[in-house]
Amino acid sequence: MARLDRAGASEILDLVHDAIIVRDAAGHIVQWNLAAEQHYGWSRSEAHGQRLCELLGCTAAAPVSDIENLLLSAGLWEGELTRRDRNGREMAVEARWSLRRDRTGVPLHIVETSRDISHRRRTEAEARLTEYRYRNLFQAMAVAFWEIDFSGVGNMLRALFADGVTDVRAHMLADRQFTRTAMTRSRVRDVNDKTLSLFGAATREEIVGGTVARFWPAESEPVFIEAVVASAEKRPHYITETKLLTVTGAEIDVLFTVSWSPESRKEGVILLGVIDIGDRKRAEEAMHGLQADLARAARISILGEFTASIAHEVNQPLAAIATNGEAGLRWLDRPEPDIEEVRSLSARIVADARRAAEIIGRVRAMAEQRPPQRTLLDVNALIEETLLFLRHDLKSHAIAVSAVLATDLPPIAGDRTQIQQILVNLAVNAIQAMADLPVERRRLSVHSVKAAGRSVAVTIEDEGNGFAAGAEARLFDSFFTTKPSGMGMGLRICRSIAEAHGGTIEARARSGGAGAAFTLTLPGASWDEAVAAPGEVDDHTKV
Incomplete structure (x- = not known):
């Protein structure tokens, strides 16, 4: 009957997920359940009679002998041990030892329950290492890092969705108070040392625990909105350039990044990275200023080359004004002045005066140093006006x-x-390239076509001597020129202007090796640009 009881007890112990090991007072194993077999690799028959610490090896923070002495005095011990399984794999074990005595107090058995915690310990060690690396990077990198508690904004978004809002961006753009409230609910959990220096804070307490609202100027609110939209759309990150405010309220230009990991998203935590790009922006502004100065110099140089053309253009309406004025005086000097004829001549004089003013205004516009003014432009109208502006020079060079x-x-x-x-x-370069050709070969071709998407392409071709093979790769480099007296800046400036407008300019030799072709490609105006400037398509009156 006792044997049946022991068998029944063994079956019950085999149902337990923890390893259960019973050893006698001398340390020999007398009970070894199924979980022990699975954990340590030794079968029940192999383990029975073995001394536990000799079979598995036992090391702990304290000597095992000290642990056994503590067990004899207290009757109970709990802690961690390091053991090896049958294959020699080292494992971390969480164990609980309990001493059983007989009625006279003599030790009978030591009952152990244990479980393998190796995976948990490895995970914890990896987490500590990851945290260590993260903190080192967080503090050491030359990037201002912010840990933000975004859970308050998450609650606001869930409320919006519950109310049936589907377009978060449109809602926040329309309701700026909602946006500012979202900023006040974005609380700063931590910042690194770079943040303190970049944003002018003496201590972390000036930033940590507060909200991000004080650092966002009104003009940068759309960037905050896009970050919220990126979060709602579960994008992994969002990057853009914007302006932020320092502790003192000064504006700084920054590269702003926001990212979420799956784990941090669950906790409602986001990581902001802020890089100071003020020096770069100032350098870009200085470069753009230099390019503008060079472009202005190039325009004035072109005007200087076409002094005769300008004089010819202005002389025509001035001559017409003089002629019409003299005719008007003659009609007035008649015995019976013809008032209608004088009125007609006066209208012509006004028209010619306006015509002369437009010519002078166009020349001044090319020479003036002023910031770019973006309007909607008709490319064909610009081509026609350019050819009209160059009409005298084209005619003097006998170019068809x-x-x-x-x-x-x-x-x-x-x-x-x-x-x-x-x-x-481009047209001037073509005219100069054909200066030494026979008259019958001097032909300038201009084409405008609709390119890929909504782009517009303008190609200007000449039949001059072209350029050497492979030179097209260098034509747009600064100070590279194929002209004996050229500065090598004209095409470089042209490319800078094209790129500033989101376009390109390319050169190629014409088929047959005679002449060159330059293609300017510019994007068509977007719907937003068209709506922002209705009716402003530039279609100036032709001179």
Whole structure:
């Protein structure tokens, strides 16, 4: 009957997930359940009779002998041990030893329950290492890092969705108070040392525990909105350039990044990275200023080359004004003045005066140093005006012009003077390239077509001597020129203007090796640009 009881007890112990080991007072194993077999790799028959610490090895923070003495005095011990299984794999074990005595107090058995915690310990060690690395990077990198508790904003978004709002961006753009409230619910959990220096804080307490609202100027609110939208759309990160405020309220230019990991998203925590790009922005502004100065110098240089053309253009309306004025005086000197004829002549004088003013205004616009002004432009109108502006020079060089302009072109958004500068520069280069050709070969071709998407492409071709093979790769480099007296800046400026407008300019040798072709490609105006400037397509009266 006792044997049946022991068998029944063994079956019950085999149902327990923890390893249960019973050993006698001498340390020999007398009970070894199924979980012990699975944990340590030794079968019950192999383990019975073995001394436990000899079979598995036992090391702990304290000597095992001290642990056994403590067990004899207290009757109970709990802690961690390091053991090896049958294959020699080292494992961390969480164990509980309990001493059983007989009625006279003599030790009978030591009952152990234990479980393998190796995986948990490895996970904890990896987590500590990850945290250590993260903290080192967090503090050591030359990037201002912010840990933000975003859970309050998450609650606001869930409330919006519950109310049926589907377009978070539109809602926040329309309700700026909602946006500012979201900022006040974005609380700063931690920042690194770089944040303190970049944002002018003496201590962490000036930033940590507060909200991000004080650091966001009104003009940068759309960036905060996009970060919220990125979170709602579960994007892994969002990066852009913006302006933020320091502790003292000064504006700084920064590269702003926000990222979420799956774990941090569950906790409602986001990581912000802020990089100071003020020096870069100032350098870019200085470079753009230099480019603007060079572009202005190039425009004035072109005007200088075409002094005769300008004089010719202005002389025509001035001569017409003089002629019409003299005719008007003669009609007034007649015995019976013809008032209607004088009125007609006066209207012509006014028209010619306006015509002369427009010519002078166009020349001044090319020479003036002013910031770019983006308007909607008709590319074909710019081409026609450019050819009209160069009419005298084209005629004096006996150059035949062929213009094939598409009729389905979308308007472009850009600075009229700068785009026309590109066209004038390319046409002038073509005129100069054909100066030594026989008259019958001097042909200039201009084409405008609709390119990929809503882009517009303008190609200017000449039949001059072209350029050497492989030179097209260097034509747009600063100070590279194929002209004996050239500065090598004209095409470089043209490319800078094209790129500033989101376009490109490319050169190629014409088929047959005679002449060169330059293609300017510019994006068509977007829907937003068209809506922002309705009716502003530049279609100036032709001179």
